[in-house]
Amino acid sequence: MSACLLILTLICAAHAAASDQTAPKRVIVTTIKPLAIIAKAAVGDSASVDYLQSAAQSEHDVTLPLSAHRKIKQADLVVWIGDSFEPRIAQTMTRLPAQQRITVLQLPAIAAAETEPHTASGTHGDLHVDPHVWLNPDNANIIASVIQQRLGLPLHDVLTAAQRADLSEQLAPLQHRDYLSHHDAYGHFAQAFNLRAGLSIRDIRGASQGAKSLYLLRQRAATLGVSCVFSEPQYAGKDAEVLAEELNVPLVTLDPQGFSQALTHDAYSEFMQGFVTQFKACF
Numbered sequence: 001m002s003a004c005l006l007i008l009t010l011i012c013a014a015h016a017a018a019s020d021q022t023a024p025k026r027v028i029v030t031t032i033k034p035l036a037i038i039a040k041a042a043v044g045d046s047a048s049v050d051y052l053q054s055a056a057q058s059e060h061d062v063t064l065p066l067s068a069h070r071k072i073k074q075a076d077l078v079v080w081i082g083d084s085f086e087p088r089i090a091q092t093m094t095r096l097p098a099q100q101r102i103t104v105l106q107l108p109a110i111a112a113a114e115t116e117p118h119t120a121s122g123t124h125g126d127l128h129v130d131p132h133v134w135l136n137p138d139n140a141n142i143i144a145s146v147i148q149q150r151l152g153l154p155l156h157d158v159l160t161a162a163q164r165a166d167l168s169e170q171l172a173p174l175q176h177r178d179y180l181s182h183h184d185a186y187g188h189f190a191q192a193f194n195l196r197a198g199l200s201i202r203d204i205r206g207a208s209q210g211a212k213s214l215y216l217l218r219q220r221a222a223t224l225g226v227s228c229v230f231s232e233p234q235y236a237g238k239d240a241e242v243l244a245e246e247l248n249v250p251l252v253t254l255d256p257q258g259f260s261q262a263l264t265h266d267a268y269s270e271f272m273q274g275f276v277t278q279f280k281a282c283f
Contacts (some may be wrong), residue, residue, distance in 0.1 A: 004121070026151060029075040031086055031093075034134040034141070034271075035104070037258050039079060041158035041268040042144035047076070047151060049263055064089050072096070077150055085131035089130075102146055104133060109142050135189035135256060135275070137164050140268055158268040167276050168193055174283055178224040180217075180247070182231045182240045185256055189275075199226065201239050214239075221247055221276055228282035230254045252282040 026047040030036040036051035043049065052068045064072075072078055072092070082105035083090035093101060104110060110133050133139040137159040140143065144158045171193045187194035197223055201214070221243070229251050244251035251269040255261075262273045 008200050026076040027074055027148065028077045028079065029071050030078070031080040031089065033257050033259060033261075035081070036263060037077045037261055037267040037271050038134060038140050038143050038145055038158055040263040041266060042147045042156075043151065043153060044265045046153055053257075055072075064092055075100070077102065077147065079104065079147065081131050081133070086265075102143075102150065104139075104143055105129065105131060107142060110139050130185075130187040132185045132188055132256065135186065135193040137268075137272060138192065139188065140204070144268075159272055160269075163272075165271050167272060170276055170280065171195060174280065177283055178221075178226045179282060180221050180226045180229045180240075180243060181193060181247075181254070182229075185232075188280075198230075199224070203234065218243070218246065229254055230235075230279075230282060232256065233259060250282055252278065 025045075028036075028039045028043065028047050028049045030039055030049070030051045032053045033051050034047050039047075040049040050065065050071060052071065069092070078093065078096055078100055080086055080089070080093050081101045082103050083094065085105065086093070093103070134143070140159060141157045145155050147153075148155050175194050176196065178196055179198045181198050181200045183202035187197055190196070190197045199217060201217065226247060226249060228249045229240050229247070231240040231251060231253050233253055233255055236259070241251060254275065256275065258267075258271045258275075261267055261274065266272065
C-alpha cells in the first residue's frame, strides 16, 4: 500500500508540475523601454514583459500602430508614465480598466517629485513635474512594488540599498561638476545622487529652444566651465555636437532609455550601473 501511495503521490506531483509549466504566463506591456526594464526586474520569470516603444522613437513620441493595440488588448497589466508625458496615447490608456493600468505619475510617492528648472530660459516648458522618474532608484523600486502587488508576487527591490550605495560612491567625486545635456531629462538622477542638475540644450520634451535661449545657454555654459556635453542615441544631436566643439569639451552619449539593455532578472541594476558608467565617462 505504501508503495502505491508513493507512486500516486509522484504522479500527482508530475501532473501539477506539468500544469504549472503549461499555464500561460501573465503579460505586462509597458509604453516605454525603461518601464519594461523595471517590470522585468520586478517579476523575473513570473510574467512576460513587452514594450511599445521602438528604438527610433523618443520616450515622448510613442505612438500606437495596430500591433501595439493588439499587445495592449492581450495584456494583464499595462504600465505607462502618464498623459502629460505621453499625450499621443493618453486617450487609449485612460480608457483601460483601472485594474489593468498603472499610471506612474499618479503614484503618490512619485507624483510630487519635482526638479528646479535648468534650461537656458529657466523653465521646463509646460511640464512642472520631471517625468523621467525611472532614473531615480527610489522611484524604480516604488514602481516595481506596485507591479508585484498587482500580480500577487513577493516584494523585492530592483536596486538594493547596497547597490545604490555603490553607485553613490562612484558618483560622489562628481557632485560639484557642471555639464550640458541634450535635453532636460536628468533631474531625478541628479536628485537621487546629489549631483548638479546641469544645463540643457532642449526642453524637457526634447523640443528645440529659440535663438535667444541658445545664446544665453552658451554664455552660462562658458561661465560655469561645463566639463562635457551629453547627447542621446535617438536624437540627431547636431546641436550638441556644435556646442561641444564651441566649448572645447567632450561629447559623450548617454542612454537614459536603456535601448541597449537586455530584459533580464537584473535588468534595472544593470541599466543603472551602465548609465552611471556612461555619465562618469564625461569627466
